Amino acid sequence: MKDLVIPGRRIVREIWIFGQCVLFAFGVNACAIVGYERPWSELVSLSTLPVTLAIAPVAYLLLGIVRLLIGAVRFLLRRRVSRKS
Amino acid sequence: MDLSRRRREFAGLGADAAGVNPPVPPPTPKLLRRRAFLRELAVIAGSSAVLTKLPWWSPLRADPVGDAPSDRVRLGVIGTGSRGNRLLRLLLETPGVEIAALCDDYELNLNAGLKNARGRPRAFADYRRMLEMPDLDGVVIATPLYLHAPMCLAALAARKHVFCEKSLAYSFEECAAVSRAARASGLVFQIGHQRLYSAEFIRAHVLVDSGAIGPITQIRAYWHRNSSWRRTGFSPEYEHRLNWRLYRAYSAGLMTELGSHHMHVANWFLGAPPLSCVGYGSINHWKDGREMDDNVNVIYRYRDGRHVIFDSMLSNRFYGMEVQILGPHGTIELESGRMYAENPPPAPGIVQLVNRLEKRLFEVIPVGGPSWVPDLKQDAKGRPLVEEPSSDDGTATQLVAFANAVRAGRPIPGMIEHAYNSGIAALMGQFSIEQGREILWPAQLKP
Numbered sequence: 001m002k003d004l005v006i007p008g009r010r011i012v013r014e015i016w017i018f019g020q021c022v023l024f025a026f027g028v029n030a031c032a033i034v035g036y037e038r039p040w041s042e043l044v045s046l047s048t049l050p051v052t053l054a055i056a057p058v059a060y061l062l063l064g065i066v067r068l069l070i071g072a073v074r075f076l077l078r079r080r081v082s083r084k085s
Numbered sequence: 086m087d088l089s090r091r092r093r094e095f096a097g098l099g100a101d102a103a104g105v106n107p108p109v110p111p112p113t114p115k116l117l118r119r120r121a122f123l124r125e126l127a128v129i130a131g132s133s134a135v136l137t138k139l140p141w142w143s144p145l146r147a148d149p150v151g152d153a154p155s156d157r158v159r160l161g162v163i164g165t166g167s168r169g170n171r172l173l174r175l176l177l178e179t180p181g182v183e184i185a186a187l188c189d190d191y192e193l194n195l196n197a198g199l200k201n202a203r204g205r206p207r208a209f210a211d212y213r214r215m216l217e218m219p220d221l222d223g224v225v226i227a228t229p230l231y232l233h234a235p236m237c238l239a240a241l242a243a244r245k246h247v248f249c250e251k252s253l254a255y256s257f258e259e260c261a262a263v264s265r266a267a268r269a270s271g272l273v274f275q276i277g278h279q280r281l282y283s284a285e286f287i288r289a290h291v292l293v294d295s296g297a298i299g300p301i302t303q304i305r306a307y308w309h310r311n312s313s314w315r316r317t318g319f320s321p322e323y324e325h326r327l328n329w330r331l332y333r334a335y336s337a338g339l340m341t342e343l344g345s346h347h348m349h350v351a352n353w354f355l356g357a358p359p360l361s362c363v364g365y366g367s368i369n370h371w372k373d374g375r376e377m378d379d380n381v382n383v384i385y386r387y388r389d390g391r392h393v394i395f396d397s398m399l400s401n402r403f404y405g406m407e408v409q410i411l412g413p414h415g416t417i418e419l420e421s422g423r424m425y426a427e428n429p430p431p432a433p434g435i436v437q438l439v440n441r442l443e444k445r446l447f448e449v450i451p452v453g454g455p456s457w458v459p460d461l462k463q464d465a466k467g468r469p470l471v472e473e474p475s476s477d478d479g480t481a482t483q484l485v486a487f488a489n490a491v492r493a494g495r496p497i498p499g500m501i502e503h504a505y506n507s508g509i510a511a512l513m514g515q516f517s518i519e520q521g522r523e524i525l526w527p528a529q530l531k532p
Contacts, residue, residue, distance in 0.1 A: 028435065038433060042433045047436075051433070055435075
């Protein structure tokens, strides 16, 4: 069986992307606070943190699907180009 | 057979039927520590000043019970049926209480009581003999309704302190007579309205007092069961004695056996007894020869145009039992111990946003749906009245209060009024059902 090797750079990149998702989730929370005229304490309150932190992996998952689709399209395009040449 | 003859026949009869005793639940695991409990209650109530509005709590402020013989309270239990045995077990856990005597004219009940009691209490078949014991401080009465008045009066006449299970008595006149005798005696007289000693009910009363739900506009109370209420498995000669709740000569049925608890709460929360009531009842399910209705529905009128609606039935238990205190700003459900605001504070912004997205994605919008959708019951969770409800529904605490009051020899303030008002209110409902007319509060009686 062939070992799957994930380079360290890739791991760091995924962590960085997930971090962006967490920031995005907090951004969504901030927008909701403004939109629904709620106190800013909700940004870090115990009642909202679980929801915010749940949004981050969902965003990461959705982003992963988009990245997968982009990757697939790129792969197909590259294959077509290499066949023509 | 007239009532007095029945009473003579059953003098000393224990309450709830023997031979068919349901298993007695195990005693509460821990003894009540009065001081800690009072502190806890003061927290629940918001401040200890609130406790001054609960005068019946005063015996619980007594000093801890010592080991001196003078600290011992010697009690007798009359009626060792299911309820009597439950009280007996709790009394055995009550500090400073000694069970000196047990009485029941049904041998199986009496034996069950003797088995549960520690030590060697004296056993009696006739309560009048028991009351002759000179060293007995008080009695706990857990017998059928029609025996409450004669037993209470006899005990008070024998200078014994009295704890009697609800409801107070079988008729208006008896209620008044017992109240008068209790007041005149200067002895402790307590009725088994354990909700007076329930932390959740007290918390609810504090909330109502503070205006949390606005002024009370209505109280709805119901007690639903799906059982015949009939005890079986004994010789037919015991039918009336053991199924006394089903026969008018011994009981006023659902109104006194269940409704009196809720009427007591209604009187307490509304601060006064009802002015009048109208009610209906019938036997529409358990047509087994019983005399008492298997469903009752009564509306009570109180001051300021407020109403209490009570119903009880024995053919459906989906809604169980509840007392709902309704006001313009909220609802309190006492038995489940929760409060629901009419306009609860909005959810956090992020939660609102998620809910909105969820609705847009998944909600099916009915086309031409019923116009009453906005009036359907809101699916609100509310909040608990007490964060950590006690395992004691107030029954154990009320016995501690009784024992302390007996030890101090001081009557429990307010208790006779609670007993009288709830006893009369429960009977009013039954009389209205029987007579098919509005029954007014018997203001002519002098309790």
